[in-house]
Amino acid sequence: MIQLTLPDGTIREVEKNTTALSVAKSISEGLARNVLAAEINGEVWDSSRPITEDATFKLLTWNDKEGKSTLWHSSAHLMAEALEALYPGIKFWVGPAIENGFYYDCDLPEGTTLSESDLPKIEEKMLQLAREKNEYIRKDISKQDAINYFKNKGDDYKLDLLENLEDGTITLYSQGEFTDLCRGPHIPHTGFIKAVKLLNIAGAYFKGDENNKQLTRIYGVAFPKNKELQEHLQLLEEAKKRDHRKLGKELDLFTFSQRVGQGLPLWLPKGAALRERLIDFMKKAQINAGYEPVVSPHIGHKDLYVCSGHYAKYGKDSFQPIQTPAEDEEFLLRPMNCPHHCEIYKSRPRSYKDLPIRYAEFGTVYRYEQSGELHGLTRVRGFTQDDAHLFCRQDQVEDEFKKVIDLVLHVFKALDFQEYTAQISLRDKDNRSKYIGSDENWEKAEQAIINASADKGLKTVVEYGEAAFYGPKLDFMVKDALGRSWQLGTIQVDYSLPERFELEYIGSDNAKHRPVMIHRAPFGSLERFIAVLIEHCAGKFPLWLTPDQVAVLPTSEKHNDYAKKVLHLLNNYDIRGFVDDRNERVGKKIRDTELKKIPFMLIVGDKETETNTISVRQQGLGEQGDLGTKTVEEFSELIDELIKSRLENFKD
């Protein structure tokens, strides 16, 4: 007999070689029908694998993350079986479960190509095979036997995998007609897979290296119930509705032009105004936080970027240098603002009493992203960073970090980002040769970030080896309403640039010292930030930021003049909007305004004109939205109140 410790701490005595599945059956048949795998001593196992010793024991179902990935991994095998049946001679590389489904990389027989129109056929084959309820059978195999098997099958990629595996640890899994090299685990049989959707086909380089052959990658997702698939598809639909490219067009915020060039956004009046408001908001906060605005040009001499090291690292893949005709000098479109700010720092000698110095600039930078990398506003070739560089003493790093964290949280509050995590990126624990700067300084800087984050009560994740070569950093990840994660604000310590630019200050000991530099951008880039913001709020921006706060709706053309007068008054109170003076009924105007998500509708007709008032309706609340009749002044107080509750002044 052996002892199994269940998650609730109870201990169950069972026969040696019992399987998780039979334990589940002894609890309840219903449970057993839902068991996908089991966690034995913290390792995910097939539910049919005999347990030979005392262990902690947990059954995994669709409700567990590991249960889902087990089913998806098995679905990848099922897809491979279907592919092999439909395309004999196909070869396979790897087919893992991923965050939201699975994929398999494969090499199609010579002359065969796959397109999305082939996917339904593959899905159908998969479901047909699933209904056969074929068991996933695990088999230990010697390395030599495995090599022989795949050599015989002609599966070169699997032989490549086998090379790196140790004899004695190798297992095969088979279901139906398909056998794969696999460490498992898998679900009991294919019948658990009730619904399958293959999502797209993509090229993927063998081992991710563009010098290697490109394989065909098929992405899919699978579920134990058809209803879950339908829900998943609905979620994808919802994501499409929130897509910032779609909403950006609908809301007249930005556009792209083939003539101007790909990846170069054009901001339309409404988008530009929204952007300006964000910039003003940040400028105000930064002034309060002791930043000094600076301005520098969009190009710089090549030598500047040779000095900073950016030329060596990015020069080749960048926009090519601009030559001057007479002097034959070379200039680059700036890919970063920091070198310029270093030169501003260097413009005169600095004393330790001057530090910290905080230079801020909404600096537009240009980077040549590969055409395939471009994506809406999140990946562009010209963008504006809310950049600032802090020059400080080593002993000031922690305090500066805390202040920047405050600033980032100030931004998140104003824009209603409630769910965020902070990632602390530190050096690789083992390999320290790739980092520049002294061990001692790194130690101090890493500790400073950890302390500052803890002090501010941030939910943090520490990632070793994710630091930049020039220093550790703290990145803020924001989740949108659909749970997708985006990296926005960033704070990075830099030991490299002060070195390269030979930045100095005179210490209290009258000797020269090197300052520490901190890069920080709470928005990251305005383009990317606005994109994420659009998706986060589904186009319904906070009141202080939204392009039109009100629509004035006259009930008939007779009241257009009064409506214009109202708008004029509102403008005097810094409230923005427009008059809908179309020749339409008020019901139509309300409907259109509701759909455009404009926060307030101000209806004016005979009554209002006579009494010099407006009838206020709030968007999105239906009948609840009727706030009654108000004077313009009363309404403006209401707006002020609403904005103030969200937008506090940043206090240092």
Added chain:
RNA sequence: GCCGACGUAGCUCAGGGGUAGAGCGCUUCCUUGGUAAGGAAGAGGUCACGGGUUCAAUUCCCGUCGUUGGCUCCA
């Protein structure tokens, strides 16, 4: 850059070897209407661009440009 898909009116999209259609939007007219769609008429397209096949191409084929999913997840 590479692999796949897509490109038809301002927007969303249908169509298909015989030179084009819907809804919304826009313009004009009728209506002057009170909290989610009043009615009528009209203007708008070299069907991304270039080449080929054909009596005939927006439709089929090739190329270019652009957009888009992916190219990190290692049995």
